[in-house]
Amino acid sequence: MIVADSLKNCFLVNAPAGSGKTTQIKAMVKKCILENPRDNILCITYTNRAADELSRDVDAKNVFIGTIHSFLNSFMKSYFSHRDILDLYYEVYEDKIKQRIDNSGQDDHIMASNNKYKDKYSELDFETVKKNIEKISYNKSPFNTLYYGGLSHDDLISFSKNIFDHYPIISKRISSKYQFIFIDEYQDTMSDVLKIFYNSVAGSNVQLYLFGDRMQQIYKNYDGSFEEQFECFDTTQALLTNYRSVTDVVLLLNNIYNDSPFNQDNSPEMKLLSADFQPRIVITDNISTSIDDIKKSDSNTLVLYLFNKERFSDIGALNLYQAFDCMEKYSFGKTYSAVNVLTTHYDDNPDPLMKLLYCLVEMVDNYQTQKYGLIVQTFKSYKSIFCEDGWYIKTHSDKQRLFNILKEIFDVFQDESKTISELLTVLERNSIVDSVYMEGVQSDDENKEAFNVPVIELIRVVKYLRNPKVSTQHGVKGESHDSVLFVADDSYKNPIVHMYRFFEMWGQLSISLKEFHQFYYDYINELSDLQNTIGMKISELKKDSFVKHEKVICEKISSILDQFRCNPYFEFICKERYRQFLVKPGVTKAKDCLKESSVFGVLSAYKLFYVGCSRARKNLTILMDQSKIKGDFEPQKNKFTEIGFKIE
Numbered sequence: 004m005i006v007a008d009s010l011k012n013c014f015l016v017n018a019p020a021g022s023g024k025t026t027q028i029k030a031m032v033k034k035c036i037l038e039n040p041r042d043n044i045l046c047i048t049y050t051n052r053a054a055d056e057l058s059r060d061v062d063a064k065n066v067f068i069g070t071i072h073s074f075l076n077s078f079m080k081s082y083f084s085h086r087d088i089l090d091l092y093y094e095v096y097e098d099k100i101k102q103r104i105d106n107s108g109q110d111d112h113i114m115a116s117n118n119k120y121k122d123k124y125s126e127l128d129f130e131t132v133k134k135n136i137e138k139i140s141y142n143k144s145p146f147n148t149l150y151y152g153g154l155s156h157d158d159l160i161s162f163s164k165n166i167f168d169h170y171p172i173i174s175k176r177i178s179s180k181y182q183f184i185f186i187d188e189y190q191d192t193m194s195d196v197l198k199i200f201y202n203s204v205a206g207s208n209v210q211l212y213l214f215g216d217r218m219q220q221i222y223k224n225y226d227g228s229f230e231e232q233f234e235c236f237d238t239t240q241a242l243l244t245n246y247r248s249v250t251d252v253v254l255l256l257n258n259i260y261n262d263s264p265f266n267q268d269n270s271p272e273m274k275l276l277s278a279d280f281q282p283r284i285v286i287t288d289n290i291s292t293s294i295d296d297i298k299k300s301d302s303n304t305l306v307l308y309l310f311n312k313e314r315f316s317d318i319g320a321l322n323l324y325q326a327f328d329c330m331e332k333y334s335f336g337k338t339y340s341a342v343n344v345l346t347t348h349y350d351d352n353p354d355p356l357m358k359l360l361y362c363l364v365e366m367v368d369n370y371q372t373q374k375y376g377l378i379v380q381t382f383k384s385y386k387s388i389f390c391e392d393g394w395y396i397k398t399h400s401d402k403q404r405l406f407n408i409l410k411e412i413f414d415v416f417q418d419e420s421k422t423i424s425e426l427l428t429v430l431e432r433n434s435i436v437d438s439v440y441m442e443g444v445q446s447d448d449e450n451k452e453a454f455n456v457p458v459i460e461l462i463r464v465v466k467y468l469r470n471p472k473v474s475t476q477h478g479v480k481g482e483s484h485d486s487v488l489f490v491a492d493d494s495y496k497n498p499i500v501h502m503y504r505f506f507e508m509w510g511q512l513s514i515s516l517k518e519f520h521q522f523y524y525d526y527i528n529e530l531s532d533l534q535n536t537i538g539m540k541i542s543e544l545k546k547d548s549f550v551k552h553e554k555v556i557c558e559k560i561s562s563i564l565d566q567f568r569c570n571p572y573f574e575f576i577c578k579e580r581y582r583q584f585l586v587k588p589g590v591t592k593a594k595d596c597l598k599e600s601s602v603f604g605v606l607s608a609y610k611l612f613y614v615g616c617s618r619a620r621k622n623l624t625i626l627m628d629q630s631k632i633k634g635d636f637e638p639q640k641n642k643f644t645e646i647g648f649k650i651e
């Protein structure tokens with residue numbers, strides 16, 4: 004491993020909520036431009052929206068602000084037609100290309116795309132594909148177009164990493180081009196991306212800054228494999244002023260963070276303000292009545308709900324939730340959950356089907372309000388989704404044709420009986436969506452369930468998300484409000500949040516994120532080690548497979564018990580289940596004690612609780628459901644009081 008600490012050119016600025024990280028990056032970029040006008044500056048943001056926000060008043064040619072995809076797309080372009088890189092491409096993708104040519108599963112969509120290729124080039128075999136690809140490109144889509152050298156979102160990153168690993172000289176070109184590199188939201192950045200930059204700049208004079216807050220980690224992009232490198236970063240630059248909240252809330256946040264180097268003081272302006280009441284815990288036996296009462300006393304209260312199955316059910320979008328919730332690609336452990344993809348704006352939506360559908364919902368809105376210019380702009384901005392021949396207007400008749408198509412789409416959305424499948428048929432008939440994109444959406448078997456969902460459910464979710472008075476766990480970041488009401492809730496499936504178990508643990512333990520995270524990563528390493536040994540997921544164990552692997556499983560359980568013997572997190576969350584297994588070993592008990600989600604659920608509750616509280620500028624209320632409280636409430640009550648809440 005390359006050690007950077009002797010060079011002191013890698014900085015990790017982990018700073019709590021409201022400490023002005025985004026503001027600081029902007030200020031540093033501007034300072035760099037002024038002080039080092041000849042230097043090049045690279046600033047990687049997590050979303051396109053964040054990039055737009057950051058670029059708003061930075062206007063200099065030597066600054067690149069964008070997502071990792073837009074950066075790699077621009078940086079790798081010149082290498083993508085190089086012979087050696089093309090050879091690496093064929094090496095990496097040969098099997099996939101050949102499998103697609105063979106189409107042994109007789110997939111209709113693949114057959115159609117193979118025929119299309121043959122129509123164009125008269126034959127289709129691996130050598131022909133090789134002969135015809137002149138360069139590789141990023142196709143800005145979730146799907147690879149491997150016959151044409153097109154890399155999808157995921158493969159742009161994995162293939163670029165492959166290139167950097169094979170050709171360190173190309174990796175070094177990042178550090179010879181950029182003198183300052185900033186990465187925002189490092190906690191949600193893939194380890195591969197962190198490694199690309201770290202490996203490039205270590206040993207150089209380039210200054211690499213990672214900004215973010217581990218406590219606000221939302222996605223499962225980061226897999227814990229950059230921990231050793233983090234140790235080499237200079238962490239002395241701190242942002243310890245909170246510009247968002249009044250003193251009571253900041254003191255509370257410090258207590259939740261429970262890590263003295265990250266203790267914040269609030270700004271002089273915020274010190275002058277005071278809340279209408281001390282942060283409070285309200286315990287109720289009727290959540291919805293209490294929400295109504297609180298909103299009546301302060302109608303501007305922002306209500307933070309856990310977006311879970313019940314919430315989708317309440318807003319009339321249960322079918323949509325269920326269709327996505329059963330998809331393997333959004334199951335527990337994957338980067339995104341069903342809730343992520345259903346609550347993310349189309350700009351940054353990682354799911355191809357939802358990105359397309361939410362784009363259409365917006366177009367339909369614009370159609371209704373006759374903002375046709377905005378519709379054309381959306382078509383233009385998403386060239387990988389929409390087929391230019393379908394929407395391009397040259398003549399009056401093109402205009403009329405497009406208008407008719409929009410009307411047809413609008414009518415589908417107006418009809419409560421129509422399904423997503425019927426909407427897709429309209430799109431296909433009118434060739435408005437790019438054929439590769441449509442093929443990707445249609446041929447993904449996991450989407451089948453979603454095709455039967457009524458389109459009206461999409462509108463209900465979008466409308467709900469637009470309400471400025473409610474927010475979800477994923478919409479929470481970046482927002483703030485004078486009065487916040489955090490509704491404490493559990494969710495045992497997608498998203499996994501064990502809030503009341505977290506409260507119970509908190510009553511008994513002094514929790515710190517660093518130690519809790521470390522335990523989580525160490526623990527899941529053990530679980531994945533076991534899964535690798537038995538060659539299957541623990542959750543898929545059945546009676547016979549358990550018997551087959553019983554010896555290995557029992558050994559692992561004993562070694563985990565030994566390894567985490569004195570770990571307070573393990574003791575609280577897992578130990579009882581392990582004990583039960585030892586009393587009477589069996590498949591159910593084994594699955595029960597080796598469940599990653601029991602640890603993850605409490606960890607995610609801790610982070611969510613912090614993020615929720617941090618959104619309040621002045622008044623903060625936590626609403627707890629009496630019937631969901633776990634264990635003895637007395638120690639929990641003491642904990643809440645000790646950290647700055649009053650209990651009502």
Ligand SMILES: Nc1ncnc2c1ncn2[C@@H]1O[C@H](COP(=O)(O)OP(=O)(O)OP(=O)(O)O)[C@@H](O)[C@H]1O
Pocket residue numbers: 018019020021022023024025026027216219246247480481482617
């Ligand atoms: N130096 C500053 N002076 C005054 N106000 C500031 C300063 N820095 C940030 N702020 C304000 O404080 C608020 C929080 O800032 P910002 O969003 O940059 O923080 P953040 O650390 O990125 O937040 P979070 O991590 O909670 O999303 C914003 O309203 C911002 O305008």
